[in-house]
Amino acid sequence: MKALIQRVSHASVSVSGSEVSAIGPGLLVLLGVVRGDTGAEAARLARKIAGMRIFPDSEGVMNVNITDAGGDILAVSQFTLAASLRRGNRPSYALAAPGKEALPLYEDFCLRLEELTGRPVGRGVFGADMQVSLVNDGPVTIIADTADF
Numbered sequence: 001m002k003a004l005i006q007r008v009s010h011a012s013v014s015v016s017g018s019e020v021s022a023i024g025p026g027l028l029v030l031l032g033v034v035r036g037d038t039g040a041e042a043a044r045l046a047r048k049i050a051g052m053r054i055f056p057d058s059e060g061v062m063n064v065n066i067t068d069a070g071g072d073i074l075a076v077s078q079f080t081l082a083a084s085l086r087r088g089n090r091p092s093y094a095l096a097a098p099g100k101e102a103l104p105l106y107e108d109f110c111l112r113l114e115e116l117t118g119r120p121v122g123r124g125v126f127g128a129d130m131q132v133s134l135v136n137d138g139p140v141t142i143i144a145d146t147a148d149f
Contacts, residue, residue, distance in 0.1 A: 026071030032081025046112035
C-alpha cells in the first residue's frame with residue numbers, strides 16, 4: 001500500500017460538483033492499493049498514520065499525533081499512486097490492485113483508522129472521478145509505502 005499524507009487546514013472531495021466529504025484541520029490521505037496487498041498492510045499503514053507525530057506541540061515542534069491534535073482524516077482512494085514510469089512517458093498502472101481487490105482494503109484501512117483514532121474518517125467515492133481540494137498546512141506532505149516498514 002502506498003499513501004500520500006498531507007497535513008491540512010481543511011480538505012474536501014466532490015463528485016459531479018457535489019461535495020461528498022469535508023474535514024477541518026487534520027490529514028488528507030490519498031491511498032493506493034497495490035496488487036497483493038492484504039489486511040496486514042492496511043493495519044500497518046493505519047497504525048503508522050495514526051501514530052505519526054506531525055502536528056505542533058505547545059513549543060511549535062512537530063510532536064503530536066492526529067488523535068492528540070483532535071484532527072480529522074479524509075481518506076481518498078487513488079490508484080495512480082501505484083503508477084510506474086520505468087518505461088516510456090505513459091504511466092503503467094499494472095501494479096495497482098483491481099477494484100474488486102482494492103475496495104475492501106480501502107474500507108478496511110478506513111475502519112482501522114476509525115478504531116485507532118476514535119473518530120469517523122471522511123471518504124471519497126471509490127472509483128469515481130473526484131475533485132479533491134485542500135489547503136496543505138506547513139506544508140507537511142509525507143509519502144508512505146508499506147514495503148518500507
